[in-house]
Amino acid sequence: MHHGEPGIAVNWASKHMKRALICGVGGQDGAYLAKLLLAKGYEVVGTSRDADTTPFTNLERLGILEHVSTVSMRIDDYHSVQSIVSSTKPDEIYNLAGQSSVGLSFDHPVETMEGIVCGTMNLLESIRAVESSIRIFNAGSGECFGEAGQIPVTESSPFHPHSPYAVAKTAAHNLVKTYREAYGMFACTGILFNHESPLRSKRFVTKKIVCAAADIFAGQNTKLQLGNLDVYRDWGWAEEYVEAMWLMLQQEAADDYIIATGKTVSLEYFVEKAFAYFNLNWKDHTEIDAAHFRLSDAQYISANPEKANKQLMWRSTVGVEEVINRLCKDASEAR
Structure with a gap:
């Protein structure tokens, strides 16, 4: 190098x-x-x-x-x-x-x-x-x-x-x-x-969620603090x-x-599926904290990737459920 x-x-x-x-x-x-x-x-x-x-x-x-x-x-x-x-x-x-x-x-x-x-x-x-x-x-x-x-x-x-x-x-x-x-x-x-991906830093909410779920599954007595779960992303x-x-x-x-993948789900859905990977009910282990709400946030964003599908011959093949499973598997193995 x-x-x-x-x-x-x-x-x-x-x-x-x-x-x-x-x-x-x-x-x-x-x-x-x-x-x-x-x-x-x-x-x-x-x-x-x-x-x-x-x-x-x-x-x-x-x-x-x-x-x-x-x-x-x-x-x-x-x-x-x-x-x-x-x-x-x-x-x-x-x-x-x-x-x-x-x-x-x-x-x-x-x-x-x-x-x-x-x-x-x-x-x-x-x-x-x-x-x-x-x-x-x-x-x-x-x-x-x-x-x-x-x-x-x-x-x-x-x-x-x-x-x-x-x-x-x-x-x-x-x-x-x-x-x-x-x-x-x-x-x-x-x-x-x-x-x-597993390379995400912990300041991203997705990484924070899967790491917390893995920690709780491993026996950590902790609560995951989250902000607005009623936002929708791809x-x-x-x-x-x-x-x-x-x-x-x-x-x-x-x-x-x-x-984009062309499929939009809520952050609540992401949390639910991540905890379900570890056979946990997310509602038992999370708390909504107003301090984590953004000052301004777009609630619902969905995308049409048709142009990239047609002109670049590019298409996403890994859907959100598989994304969550892969992240949870990595978080579990990284412990």
Whole structure:
């Protein structure tokens, strides 16, 4: 594995294979995407704010740490971004960096905006300055649609963000579209709905739920504190979603796509099924705490992934029940 400044310890001379730059390689999606691209024969360069001190535990868990070149890059600093894009000269860039928690965005709105909006702008401007043929994927979010009601949203549905995170993702989405139309860049956004895996951190409610259920099953005398369970989301499997990211950059023309399963369930359903996996009744082990309610939250979001199904030939195969089972199995084994 290579750390540090580009051009010193890293040899970028190899031109026989495609090179991908994954911004935010240490996260859930970054790690799975790195694994996918390595399997496809790519040379993978991954960024982190400080590559020398980042443990990259997700890459290690997937057994690919030694195969990914890692470099330090501050996504919110244009000169840092341009320096890395210029020295690595990737064929494809995947923008998965920036704050990824809706709840946390209320606590750190400035950091959220800088990482997502300025970070996306810095990448787009760097491509324009260095090599305009570089293809870029931007990780968007189904949260941008906000309160959409029972009708499944499509790519042409209006955005109505309900959190600083969703506002930032909406702005980044619009930036990508603007650069695509103004400069002819191959820039696209995947409007990603919720997608989970064992690599999720515990600040995500899904991970919190399955870990608590596993702990209680193992004998811990504890209560799980939860917020509003009457919210509805579309939950898929992260490994399938990174394949959609790659497919977007292989198309003849750049476009934006909704990536989702097409099935929406309540958070209460998620909790019930997770506890049922361990033969527990969730109502015996949970408490609703107003402190966990978000200041503003979209209650019902459902998605229509038909465009991705048809044009990318991509389709989610892991439904929410299987997602829950896999997460619970992993939580049980990790104890």
